[in-house]
Amino acid sequence: MAIRRFRSKCSVLDPFKPVVKRFHSMGWGSIYVRRMKVFSLAILIYLDYKSLKHRQKWTTDSEKAALWEKAHERNANRIVKLIIELEGMWVKMGQYFSVRADGLPGAYPRLLKQLQDSLPPRCLKEVCRTIQKELGKSMDDLFTTFVEAPIATASIAQVHRATLRDGQEVVVKVQHEGIKTIILEDLKDAKSVVEWIVWAEPKYNFHPVIDEWCKEAPKELDFNKEAENTRKVSKNLGCKDNRIDKNPEHRVKVLMPEVIQSTERVLILEYMDGVRLNDSRSLDSLGVNKKNIVEEITRAYAHQIFLDGFFNADPHPGNFLVTKSRPHLPILLDFGFTKLLSSSMKHTVAKMFLASAELDALSGDIVLFLRVLNLLAGLSTALNVSVSYYRIIRPFAESALECDTNEGPKDNAEWVCDSPVNSEVEAKLRALLVQLGYADKILGIQVCAYKDGNVIIDTAAGVLGNYDPSPVQPDTLFPVFSVTKGVTAGILHWLVDKGKVKLEEKVANIWPEFSSNRKNLIKVFFFCLMTFYLARGDQVSALGRRLMQIWVKLGQNHKANI
Template identity: 60%
Template sequence: MGWGTLITRRLKVFSLALFVYFDYKAVQKRVQWVSAVKKNAIWAKTHERNARRVLNLMIELEGLWVKMGQYLSTRADVLPEPYIEVLKQLQDSLPPRPLEEVCGTIEKELGKPMRQLFATFDVDPLATASIAQVHRATLEDGREVVVKVQHDGIKEIILEDLKNAKSLIEWIAWAEPQYDFNPMIDEWCKEAPKELDFNHEAENTRTVSKNLSRKTEGGSGSVSSDVDVLIPEIIQSTEKILILEYMDGIRLHDNDSLEEYGVDKKRLVEEITRAYAHQIYIDGFFNGDPHPGNFLVSKEPPHKPILLDFGLTKRISQSMKQALAKMFLSCAEGDQVALLSAFAEMGLKLRVDMPQQSMEIASIFFRQSTTATEAKENIKALNEQRERNAKALQEKMKLNKKEVKHFNPVDAFPGDAIIFMRVLNLLRGLSASLNVRIVYLDIMRPFAESTLLGSMTRGPSTNSEWIYDSPVNSEVESKLRSLLLEMGSDKILGLQVCAYKDGKVIIDTAAGTLGKYDPRPVQPDSLFPVFSVTKGITAGMVHWLVDQGKLKYEETVADIWPKFGTNKKELIKVHHLLNHTSGLHNALGDVVKTDPMSVCDWEEMLDQIAKSTPETEPGSSQIYHYLSFGWLCGGLIEHASGRKFQEILEEAIVHPLHIEGELYVGIPPV
């Protein structure tokens, strides 16, 4: 391929990109002045004409652009419907390459004329894809096979297209910073060239087939559902030729045939998802390109999925496999601490500490799939979530709207995770294109648990270091540790025990792990939220202020804390807070459900408690203030003393008891 052709391809790509970009910008301005009905019609026409422009160029250029179009055509869950309908054509065969070119490549690669290689060779291809063309044939020994033949000169085209795609992505990130796909294209540039060596694909196919055919064992026993898929046997391979077993099947986009054969499409997608869960979480070796063209469905009941094309296959380390499993399970459990731990283990670095938003973003990849008919609502929900996250980021970082647009909260994104997320996106697109809904959490969870729990040390039977290695301070501590070993991990997840006698430490024991899906060991200085353990301390500080003459039990809280005196709280007195009769027993419950990490923001919680409304008349009912007690008394303490909570804690309790550095309410200062 000459320089003229290379330059022409690049010019065509960027010319179309600019044309489409300015078309959308113009429409954005135009629809500001029209009714909602007209606005929807204008956008529909805009999407359709630009989708056709993109399709026409992809077909003309072929190569990488066809593969990209195939990927986009599966994203019915996020792309406008006109794009899906138009780009879906790329899932069908492209115009075939000349038979002379195909036969020439076969004879050159295998070193024999066609008549000596095959008893029969179908002139018409089964399919023509972005990199290769597939023909049905019969070997001399009678075996039916398919012959995959790489397009002549495609290697140079793909490598050039990757450069163009990289430049295009960089330009998009510059023009619209919120759409920065550089990490994805960087990983694709690294992995895509591997697809051009069919020896590599042959070995990958054998490995995946072997992996999926064995029974899976893990820390929680065998995975409940065996993987039931078919993978063609590899017969022969060279760099540009792949000969494999022929399997008669139905293409996923052939809906009429799927209906005719009675294929259960929901079960089909679930089985494919199980196969990928096995590849990712159990094997650490998975196909990174599960678009619809890489699957068939066997015509014979029970209509098993047939997995094809393992050119883009990713191997991940044991530590990455466990980190991905932890990320998945932390999303399932809503465990933000474990999620951030998983991010760190993956090598994903954030520039800002926003656990709630991190959980929302990560959970997107594992959410229940939507059907194509629900795509519009799904896109709307994702856009709304993006706006909420941008607003939270703006408030957190004190940025203006322009700065938020250009701020990237991710400092480093590991390539392994990018391919993993691409697979999840393609699987979601697969279910959307087949118009079925599946729950990924339910399907993938057993595989993730098998991997993570199998790698975690859960007790003395598997790890003599289950109890943290620290000195034994007394005979009673020795007995305690023996009891813990006897009880084992079936009854204990993780714990810390510390006891003093006559001013001396007699017990300082830590054991177990930090969480169900967090294998880090509990250490003597591990932090745990204890909540009600500090109620006595907090109440004691209020009593201390009374002794100091700073407070009176009969005093109205609003007189001390003016912002508190709203929403029917004007009559609440100090003693109502102490004896759980203020009526604010459920205050903050909804706040914490909406944003669990808000409990880490002291000032925000004080503001929320000041805005709350009592459910009962002050003094009328004694109901345990399970969640609100600390902030009620804490706000009272700060406003009565004019000082910070920790300062009063140290003066009233820490210094008199000589326990400096031992007692904090909140996270200790670094």
């Protein structure tokens, strides 16, 4: 076998030149050493910021900013150095926060960016040992060439370029020895640190994030799952078959490598030549439109989340390449950390995005969805481009809800609420509502009628809104302006027309309780006018026209009294 040997480099990590201890067999002694280092640093940083809060009381405003900046720089350096030394899951967390340029002090994302490319590589002997054990063949039987220097070294594995015996160019992803034990213990430590932070500073509650990490992160340790995920996402996005979505707004132009072979700890993928997304100098030299690249990546993630319900939850810049040849397209990599959304959860996040509403609680699914949005926003910040995420994602989110809002009465037996039929008239009304539903004339409706003190109609049908497929019930409250205000104003004007009430009369003379809260001077005319303005949003066009006529007729005569 011809092994190309290149001098191994630590990429952008060289300024720190860390001494990295390798654990080929993780013993409990080593685990406790890692744990002590983590907790010691957490306490050190906490005390550093606490003391700074006390010191700033005796400093000027101009000095405060400098003190805080130095503290952020100092503590960010401490965190990066420890992450580089410990590796494991801490690298993943560091990568996540490295793209949160919009939510962290500048020193943190700037220094944590060093974790996006490579860590110090494992030795070739360890890599070959893992490959041969997993694939059951010697390196000579598998490859004609195998490049010693890895393309990238990450928290769980490192990637080498190689050539198979049939001449195909590939990349080989090899899991680090002993990393499974390290990852599982790191998650325990991270959870303990979060619990301690919540105890010390209750306003900083990261439990939803760390709980989801603890549940999902171990799945990355099986490369068979990553291979399956890669095939699934590639098929969903139409990367190989150039599938064209029915809706042109849903078309995605991205590339993904083909899976050649996989085991639990080794993954062989098609080699795709490209430039790292965070290599701005190379992108500029190639004439890449960085805004288009970020928009296409965003479109790809919107497709995964809202159409497929299956998405990569780890979109940091190190997981993207850009093709060197025109047309420049993004290449999506690393699908070990994915999330499958249930149909109901997909609808929930779609409604949340479209309505920009706050959720009562953050489930693990929502945490990862929001994490993806934050990371995508970080991409535009890192590349210094302005991208309208709402414009790109909106058509995908709308499509996620179409299956519900377009169902109609013919496909949904519960389109008309299954409540008791009170009369023959109500039975006929329900049949009419079904016909109107077929004709797409009704979105949601409630009808109630009394005769001689008895309920003869109490029917509800349809859904609450375009982006809310919840069925309308008899007791559903619609989010519209109150119609009762318009009805009240209409009745008051009717009473005026009949001579029962005078416009100049005080409301309190007719309704004594109205005089509370300093309203005793309000006249009937003013009350009608204000009620009209409150009722303008109602769907009561006839009443609106009638009130406007009265306003035009009487407005000039009563200006002085308003």
